[in-house]
Structures are given as structure tokens and as C-alpha cells.
Amino acid sequence: MAEPFKNIYNPTLIEGMAGHFARVSSEFDRAVFLKTALAGLDDLEMLARAEQISQAIDAAFPPDLATKRAAMVAAMDPRTDMELSEMGVRDTGISGWAGEPMARVIARHGLDDPEPNLEALREMTMRFSSEFAVRPFFRDHPDLTMKTALRWAQDENVHVRRLASEGSRPLLPWGIKLQAFVKDPSPLIPLLTGLRDDPEEYVRRSVANNLNDIAKHQPDLVADIAKDWLKDASKDRQRLVKHACRTLIKQGHPGALEAFGFPPPQLGDVFLSAPEVVKLGDQMPIAFRATSKTDQKLLVDYVLHFMRANGKLSPKVFKWTEIAATAGQVVELAKTHPYKVVTTRKDYAGAQKLGVQVNGQTVAEVPFELTL
Template structure:
């Protein structure tokens, strides 16, 4: 069985943190820190562990924030020089998952001195990402923080450049939502424009995820972006823009499909075949889709399928899944096969009833069917 994720912050990590902080500042109350940080730690989940360690840091680091930030910086391991993500505490200093509570401490205590707080995050993110910790600065000091991020666009560290994009994502998973950027994401667009051709794939993937965040609330902005930045793009940028388009492609957004040359409806017919009328939770659903072209031209097609899951109250909720991307030759008949798991996952439960399947080709429903699910 895999080690629980929460154990990435464990007693050994806490004790090493105390050791390095005491090395950086001999006056550090290491026994008090460890006692508070370790109390009941084993019973806590991941985020609660990070917050408890941050509480202990608040209780034991200097009250003067500049002094406290200097202690944290002096306790850090040497900065990472590449895209490597395998950060960990070592005899050289602090790095890795202890960075979450360290970043939380800086976010709590540094808001009254944003210049010093952001400087500390600049150092820390080169040992562990501080995308969560920078978000309170964007909420409370938006103009100053965005100006600081602009100054980091040409930083030699890919971890700092990635923070520019990742830390300012409107809907960062697990992170504080930045509601002003959800309402109006335009302040971050110059940052993304500057980073979309970054030499680091680590940075470019963050830009793609940031654009995909924006697409959830402002699809027209991302459609505009594609129409401006996709023509003439090299393979590297096309890969980024494709990843940024994923939500809107699944939703069948007409402008986004058109930008990718997928705007034309299927010229022909589609027929979906499903297995017997009843399936059980845990089964695999076999989808067989037959496409018949009635065109004399090659047809580029993006085909997804929508499962209308039955909810506990008997209503249904659609979920789009990636299907196939292909070119249908003139007058060609093609059979496509796919298996879809009906095994429960942490983000989805299954309930009995009729589940409908819709097939979308270039954003338009072209075929469908249904099956009965028994639990």
C-alpha cells in the first residue's frame, strides 16, 4: 500500500526543521517548537499538519518579521538550479514539503510588510513552491504584488518564473481563490504573454493551466488568445495552447474548435453501440462508434463522449470525457472503440438508474444511447 500523502509532513521533517532553524538562530526555542508542532500530528490530515506546524513557527520565531524572515532564509538549502521537483530537507538546509508551513508563516506574518514578505517567498519558492502563500498578498496588496511578479518575469530561476503564473491563477486547486481575478483576469494576461514561450516546460505548463482557469469564467478571453497566438505558432507553443484549450474543447466552444480547425460539423452519420441494457458498478462500459463520411474532403474531427450520471436525487449531471482525435477520409467508414470504467473514484459516486451517453463531434451531438446501471 502506498504511503499516505499526509506523511510527507512527518515527525522527522518537523525535527529537521527545528534543527536548521536553531542553526540559523541559536535563540530559537526548538523544544517548544517541536512540542507544539508534533502534538497529535499523526492524527491530522495533510493541510491540518501544515497549518499546525505554521502555528508552531508563529509561536517561536522572532516577533519582528524581518528578523524571522532572515532566520527562515538562512535555514534554507541551496537554491534549485533546474526544473527538478525532488526537493527534500538535507544536511545543507530546508527544502521540500516543510516549505508549505514555512510559506504559510510568511503569508500570515508578512502581509504588513509585503516587500519583505515577497522577498522571502522569492527565496523559498526555489526550494518548494509557494503558490499558496503568495495568494494572500495578491488579495491584500494586488497592485504591489502584480508589479513584483512583473519584475520576476526574467528571473533566472524557473521556479520563480513559474510562481508568477501559478501563484496568480484565479482558481488554483487547494489554494485561496482570487475573486478579483476571477471577475477580471486581464491584469495577469501580460504575465502569461511574457511566459508562454518560456524555455522551461515547467513554466509553460503553468501558463496553460492558468489560461484554462480563465476559460472556466471567461471563455471569450481564451478564444481571443488562441486567435491571436495560435497562427504561426511553433510546436512548443501549440502544445501549450492545446492544453490551455482542453476545457473549452470538451465543452464544444465554437470559436475554440474553429481555431484548431475543428469548426465544421460532421458531414455524414454516426452510430453508437453499447453493450447489453444492464451494467453493474465496477464494470467497464464498451463504446463502439461507427462513423460514415458523406464528404469528398478529409474531415478533421475531435470526438468526445458525455456521460449523464444519475445523482442520488434521481436527476442527472453531465461529465465530458476525452474520446478520439482523427481525420476521417473521404467516404470512409471507421469504427472507433473505447472502454469507460464504471468503478467509483473519490470524485464520483455511482447511483442506479438510466445513464445516457452522448457523442460529440466537433462540439455537436451526433449520436447517443443509454444503459441501466445497477449497484
């Protein structure tokens, strides 16, 4: 059986942190740190463990942040080029997941004096990501933090460049929502533009995820960015933009699809078939046919409209295929959808609906009955 992920915060890691704090600071109270950090550790989940270790750092040092900050930075591993798999609490210093509790200390106490604490987060992110800890600084000091992030975007260290993008994501999972960027993401665009051709996929992926966050509230803006960025784009940038637009493409956003060369489809003689009755757990055969009226690229998806508890239908898009059709070509597609029980959705018997969308537009729908 696999080790629970929460056990990444374990007594060995905590004792290793204590050893390094004691090594760099005579003001560190090792006994207090260990007692606080280890109390009831087995009963805590991962994030609660990180928070408890963070509180233990506070308890074991004098109250002023400057003392704690200096000790935490001094205790870190001198190497700044490690892969995540290499990081940990080593003889040479602290890196990896142990950095998350330290970054929490900075986020909790550092907002009144942002500049030295942003610099501390830069140091920490080179040993582990500070993407969560930097978010309160974007919230409370947006101009200063964005100016700092623009500088980070030019940093020679890949982890620092990624922090500029990942830490500023409007909707970073597990992180606080940056409501100002949800409402107005325009301050992010110069930052993301500067990072779009970063030599590291690690950074470009973060840029794509940031744009995907923006797209959830400002879809037209991201569609326009996609159209602009795809002009004479390298393969790497094309992949970035496609990943950034994944939600828009799935939703059939016309502007995003047109940016990728999928304008409104020109089709005739459209036909769609599926069984009138489908039993949960069975295979659902689907057949689609249409005639292309012109030479065109076709992005074909199918949509299942599931019955919900309130009796209303809710659509879910499933990817199907992409076709370069010629004028007069009869496009014929067939597939089988496994209508299986899934843990993320409760199925309800009754009238459901199957649709096919081409280049984001629904071109055919048929009803069917689901039995349990």
C-alpha cells in the same frame, strides 16, 4: 504498504529545521519549537502538520516578523537549482517541504509590509514553491504583487518564473480563490503572454493551467487567446495551448475547437447504435457511422448522460478519436465502453442516454436502459 504522504512532516524534518534555526539565530527557542511542532503530530493530516510547524515558528521566535523572516531566509539551503526530488532538510540548510510552514508565516504576518515579504517568498520559492503563500498578496495588494510577478517572470531562476504564473492562478487547487481574477482576468494576460515561450516545460505547464482556470469562467476569452497564440506557434506553444484548452475542448466550445482547426462538422447519413439495455459491470458496444460532406478534420467524442439522484441526466464526455476525412468518405467507428462501477459516481437504474459529438457539436443520440 506505502508510507502516508503526510509523514513527509516528521520528527526528523522538524528537528532538522530546529538545528538550522538555532544555527542562524540566538533568539530562537529550540525547546518551544520542538514542543509545539511535535505535539500530537501523529494524529494530524498533512496540511494540519504544516500549519502546526508554522505556529511553532511563531512561538519560538520573538513576535516581530523581521526577526523570523531573517532567520528563515538565513536557514535555507544556499542552492537554488535543485529538483524537487533533491530537496530536503540537509546539513547545508532547509529546502523542500519544510519551506511550506515557513511561507505560511510570511503569508500570515507579512501583508502589512508586502515588499520585503514578497522578496522573502521569492527566496523561499527557489527552495520550494511559495504558490499558496503569495496568494493573499495578490488578493490584498493586487497592483504591487502583479508588478512584482511581472519582474519574477523575467527572473533567471525557473522556480521564480513559475511562481509568477502558478501563484496567480485564479482557481489554484488547495489555494484561496483569487476572486478578482475570476471576475476580470485581464491583468493576467500580459504576464502569461510573457511566459508562454519559456524554455522550461515546468513554467509553460503552469501557464496552461492558469489559462485553464480562466477558461472555467471566461471561455470565450481563452478561445480568442488560443486562436492568437497558435499563429506561427512552435510545437512547445502548441502543446501549451492545447493543455490550456483541455476543458473547453472537452466541453465542445466552438471557438476553442475552431482555433485548433475543428470548425462545425459537415456530415450526412449519421448513424449511432448501442444496446437498448446495459447492465452495470458489462461492456457497452458503440457503433457510429457518418458521411463526410467535405474535406475536414473531425474530433469525435462520445457522451454518456448518467442518471443522478434527482432523476436528471448529467453528461460526461469521453475522448474517442481524431480523423482527417475526405469529401464523400464514410467514417465508421466502433468501440466498447466498460460500464463499470467507479468510486467517483453512484449509478442509478433507469433511462440514460448515449451521444456522439463531433467538433463539439452533438450529431447523434440514442437512449438506453441501465440495470444494476
